Amino acid sequence: MNKKIKQKEFIIEKTLLLFAGITIITTIAIILTLFGESFLFFREIPIWDFLTGTTWAPTLKPRSFGVLPLLVGTLMVALFSSIISLPLGLGSAIYLSEYSNKKARKVIKPILELLAGIPSIVYGFFALTFITPIIKQILPQTEIFNVASASIAIGIMTLPMVASLCEDAMMAIPDSVRNGAYALGSTKMEVALKIILPSTATSIASAFVLAISRAIGETMIVAIAAGQSPMLNFNPLASIQTMTGFMVNLSLGDIQQGTIEYKTLFAVGAMLFMITLIMNLIAKGILHRNKVRY
Amino acid sequence: METFQQKNIRKRKLKNSILHIVLASIIVFSIIMLLLLLYQVFSEGLSRLSWSFITSMPSRFPDRAGIASALAGSIWTIGLTIIFSVPLGVGTALYLEEYANQKSWWTKLLQLNIANLAGVPSIVYGMLGLAVFVKFLHFNRSILAGALTLTLLILPVIIVASQEAIKSVPSPLKEGSYALGVSKWQTIVGVIVPYAAPGILTGSILAVSRAMGEAAPLIMIGAAGYISFLPKSPLDSFTVLPIQIFNWTSRPQAEFAEIAAAGIIVLLVLLLSMNAIAIVLRNKYQNRMD
Incomplete structure (x- = not known):
């Protein structure tokens, strides 16, 4: 190789390395901005008051910065949406990998991909204009903005993700394992529940944690359908506010850098980031433990 | 019995x-x-849904309101996002698969970091965009700031999809190329990228269509204002279709719900045609490879 080509190769390699470095810079920038502004926030508001306070009124005087109502709202949405996404996602995965034939799979998989590809703003619209009126008809005391409606929409949106992650794990189990069980006279149900489920348990658990993490970070559906009232209550038919809902609502107005509103935005954002990061790391940790190998 | x-x-x-x-x-x-x-x-x-709905500016009156500025904003933002994110994403994937030493701590850190970035909620990228692009670099609430924010958001998805595609290139093909005395970069351009193109394209288009449906990060950088002009440069302020839909959905009147739905139809048609393009391109390339 002559010198010129070598030089060119060197420059290309270093350029690509620089590209890869951007992902590291992104992480550092996220941490610096979120925690930098949060640090300024916690110089004004004691962290203990933030984490244990039960009144959230960062823009109205007298201001109050107890984040518990937002946290409870977020966790309620995560809980109720996972009642839909986890069992239905797992069920879909079992059906796809153990029961359906190739033809059915060819039809069902694109439908699930379509469900996963619809923007969350559309689910928000669906929740507000379709799901909420139905819930109101069954339970008239339901408020227009409520946890249940938003949670159902998030559940439907995250179902395909659970299904796809679980199905991938199940499909990775070789057919010889299934055929062995069939040869002993097992029914499909026995194969699915006694062989496939136990050996994919870690992947399923990991998929569940990821789905809950997605629900916690989901923004537009809750901003549209769950309401903007940061009240500490546990009623799924009442309006609440989540961390993400608060962030959107505050950003719709004009907020100036250096104000307490701006810092509050980043404090809540930092908390959201920490919660989802920890859950994603847990999901990965589960996946790497006791993996059954064939 | x-x-x-x-x-x-x-x-x-x-x-x-x-x-x-x-x-x-x-x-x-x-x-x-x-x-x-x-x-x-x-x-x-x-x-x-009508032609005038697509060519009119937003308005207080639902009968006159349209999506012209939001549609133009979406096309601008997504266009820039593609220009930034695809070269960056594919380049990073090439580095990780073809150059990096797979066993070094630096490569492992990069991989772990990319996997974690993929799980960060989109709204957090919006905060990053607000702090870095809007305030620190003074791009203000411009298309450029929005496109850069969306680029960072979908970068991990493009990287992972491209890595999968690059991994699928059979090593005899690469070795054949090296055996002819061809340099690494020429092998990448001549053998690896063409072979991996269908996978890279599909992954990139899926990632870009995700960016097209995102509202939250762009609301965070302040793109939710009332825009009644068509943007002319990347430094103009803007709004996008999902934000315009959000805006109309949050109003109580039934008429606004209807035009929000009309906006959603336009958004879904755009997303579906992008996916259709992905499928057509993938089939075309795949046939050539087989």
Whole structure:
């Protein structure tokens, strides 16, 4: 190789390395901005008051910065949406990998991909204009903005993700394992529940944690359908506010850098980031433990 | 009389059938939900859809309101996002697969970091964009700031998809190229990228269509204002379709729900045609490779 080509190769390699470095810079920038502004926030508001306070009124005087109502709202949405996404996602995965034939799979998989590809703003619209009126008809005391409606929409949106992650794990189990069980006279149900489920348990658990993490970070559906009232209550038919809902609502107005509103935005954002990061790391940790190998 | 064994088999078969029906109805539930969602959007929005809806600016009056500025904003933002994110994403994937030492701590850190970035909620990228692009670099609430924010958001998705595609290139092909004395970069351009192109394209288009449907990060950087002009440069302020839809959905009047639905139809048509392009391109390349 002559010198010129070598030089060119060197420059290309270093350029690509620089590209890869951007992902590291992104992480550092996220941490610096979120925690930098949060640090300024916690110089004004004691962290203990933030984490244990039960009144959230960062823009109205007298201001109050107890984040518990937002946290409870977020966790309620995560809980109720996972009642839909986890069992239905797992069920879909079992059906796809153990029961359906190739033809059915060819039809069902694109439908699930379509469900996963619809923007969350559309689910928000669906929740507000379709799901909420139905819930109101069954339970008239339901408020227009409520946890249940938003949670159902998030559940439907995250179902395909659970299904796809679980199905991938199940499909990775070789057919010889299934055929062995069939040869002993097992029914499909026995194969699915006694062989496939136990050996994919870690992947399923990991998929569940990821789905809950997605629900916690989901923004537009809750901003549209769950309401903007940061009240500490546990009623799924009442309006609440989540961390993400608060962030959107505050950003719709004009907020100036250096104000307490701006810092509050980043404090809540930092908390959201920490919660989802920890859950994603847990999901990965589960996946790497006791993996059954064939 | 049935023997104990026959009874047992009958019971097990019955249980199996019940589970089969339960699982099949879960699938049917998903399909029905998709149909209901589409039905709801089209029944509300179809009557509002017209040429003037697409060419008019937003308005206080639902009868005159349109999506012209939001549509133009979406096209601008997504165009820039593609220009930034695809070279960056594919370049990073090439570095990780072809250059980096797979066993070094630096490569492992990069991989772990990319996996974690993929799980960061989109709204957090919006905060990053607000702090870095809008405030620190003084791009203000411009298309440029929005496109850069979306670029960082979808970069991990493009990287992972491209890595998968690059991994699938058979090593005899690469070795054949090296055996002819061809340099690494020429092998990448001449052998690896063409072979991996269908996978890279599909992954990139899916990632870009995700960016097109995002509202939250762009609201965070302040793109939610009332825009009644068509943007002319990357430094103009802007709004996008999902934000315009959000804006209309949050109003209580039924007319605004209808035009929100009409906006959703336009958004869904755009997303579907992008996916259709992905499928066509993938088939074309795949045929050539086979």
